[in-house]
Amino acid sequence: MPELPEVETIRRDLTPLLVGRRVARVRIHAGGERLAVTDPPRTLERRLQGRGVVAIGRQGKYLLLRLDDGLTWVIHLRMTGSIVHALADAPPGRFERARIDLDDGATLRFNDLRKFGTWHLVEDAAEAMPHSGPDALSEAFTPEWLLSRLRGRQTSVKAVLLDQSVCAGVGNIYADEACWIASIDPRTEASRVGLTRAKRLHAAVLETLRASLADRGSSFSDYRDGLGAEGLHHVRVHVFRREGQPCERCGAAILKARVAGRGTHFCPRCQRK
């Protein structure tokens, strides 16, 4: 599940390998057609051919490839996608859905077991991510902003954290981790969180994202960085997929429940409502 730290790691890996390079050819394989959102696959391949990559940006979980014709190639990996830089003769993986040949002879392989990943080619990146709010690591994501989005909501704190219009880039792993760091029960009704706890939750979101980024992300299943390697952070999480194991803070067994439609992990003793 590539979330903010994973997508940012990929962005940093690919930037020196891609910026200044040109796309020689793109092939979307049979079975991978759903990737192409803004155009039919053959059209998208043709529109990308010959384009130079000027910069790589990121907004939440979206990767933004700025092209030399002013367009942006917006890539979302969803749950099982990866983009791996590889030699031209490297054999395709079982789940390779598309291949990008670069003008220096290297390639990018787009792998995606579940085929949920998307490519948009747009004038303005916002067209491809109309519901995205401030990136969780941007200056626009403040305790006051978070409080304003918690206030008056009848839903859970977990649901608010997963809302990409609130803090873009946070997904299921880091929502659970942030709640544990802040000692807040993820089932807590959002409107019950005041300024004190909103500040704590805000700091916890930054803390978990930065810690994972320092470890090049978490590889619970399919995540790979821009060179095909796993992240290191999944062994350092506090609660995610640790049900039944003792809480590092109080020793109680970590519980798993369904919150906001997602598997949610928390300590029933020291995370308070």
Next chain:
DNA sequence: ACTATGCCCTGGGTGC
């Protein structure tokens, strides 16, 4: 306007 649910997709795990 807000909230909840189902859909997309496929491999891996579980239970019989």
Next chain:
DNA sequence: TGCACCCAGGGCATAG
């Protein structure tokens, strides 16, 4: 061993 079933979940559409 084999098979049916369920689960994982980001973002969106739809229903209530």
